[in-house]
Amino acid sequence: MTGDDVVLMSDPRVAAVPPAECGEPLVDVRAYADGALRVDGREEARQDSYMYLREGVAARLVAAQRQLPAGTRLLILEGYRPPALQRRYFTAYADGLRAAHPEWPADRVRAAASRYVSPPEIAPHSAGAAVDLTLATEDGVELDMGTRVNADPEESAGACYTHAAVTPEARARRDLLCAALEAAGLVNYPTEWWHWSYGDRYWALATGKAEALYGPCELPAFEAGRTHPR
Numbered sequence: 001m002t003g004d005d006v007v008l009m010s011d012p013r014v015a016a017v018p019p020a021e022c023g024e025p026l027v028d029v030r031a032y033a034d035g036a037l038r039v040d041g042r043e044e045a046r047q048d049s050y051m052y053l054r055e056g057v058a059a060r061l062v063a064a065q066r067q068l069p070a071g072t073r074l075l076i077l078e079g080y081r082p083p084a085l086q087r088r089y090f091t092a093y094a095d096g097l098r099a100a101h102p103e104w105p106a107d108r109v110r111a112a113a114s115r116y117v118s119p120p121e122i123a124p125h126s127a128g129a130a131v132d133l134t135l136a137t138e139d140g141v142e143l144d145m146g147t148r149v150n151a152d153p154e155e156s157a158g159a160c161y162t163h164a165a166v167t168p169e170a171r172a173r174r175d176l177l178c179a180a181l182e183a184a185g186l187v188n189y190p191t192e193w194w195h196w197s198y199g200d201r202y203w204a205l206a207t208g209k210a211e212a213l214y215g216p217c218e219l220p221a222f223e224a225g226r227t228h229p230r
């Protein structure tokens with residue numbers, strides 16, 4: 001797939017998918033399945049609910065982990081993202097693009113921004129349906145995937161695109177990650193090798209479902225200390 005083939009988050013076909021809500025709980029992935037999933041804590045500085053995902057997403061990540069060779073671990077960096085934080089990320093990135101390209105019309109800024117941050121009204125992370133992750137050793141040392149997680153298209157000259165040209169080692173690891181996660185039912189956002197989702201509107205469009213399983217959920221649904229928000 002080339003960059004031109006990518007269905008962006010800003011595509012009207014994504015917004016046209018009904019954001020139905022099945023009511024499935026969010027779970028703390030650190031405590032899920034006896035700690036089968038590794039979670040990196042660096043996101044804690046920005047928000048305290050990054051380790052939550054819908055149960056169906058967490059279960060699929062456990063299945064994906066089982067597909068990987070011994071000694072290779074999924075390392076989760078961010079799951080749930082509050083809607084207000086998503087709005088901040090989108091606005092900040094769009095503002096930067098607008099400043100760099102004052103001649104761009106609003107719809108071009110929105111599309112370009114959505115290569116890297118989802119428009120808030122779509123936001124798979126704010127539904128607890130998306131996860132940013134990478135591969136690591138058993139000891140938690142991140143493997144070289146060709147760019148850092150969250151490298152934007154400008155910083156990485158497009159190498160953040162999942163199918164971009166990277167070194168043979170990084171390509172083999174990206175292919176391994178894709179094979180494990182796709183077999184478990186997740187879909188990738190092709191502009192970001194680390195972003196995967198299940199049950200959100202982007203997933204529904206990519207897999208031909210009539211509606212999403214999970215809609216946006218708000219942080220007040222959480223209670224400190226609970227592993228299952230109400």
Ligand SMILES: C[C@@H](N)C(=O)N[C@H](C)C(=O)O
Nearest residue numbers: 116117118124125132150
């Ligand atoms: C900002 C990046 N980590 C990310 O999550 N991007 C996707 C497209 C999103 O905002 O949903």
Ligand SMILES: [Zn+2]
Nearest residue numbers: 130131132195
């Ligand atoms: Zn993401």
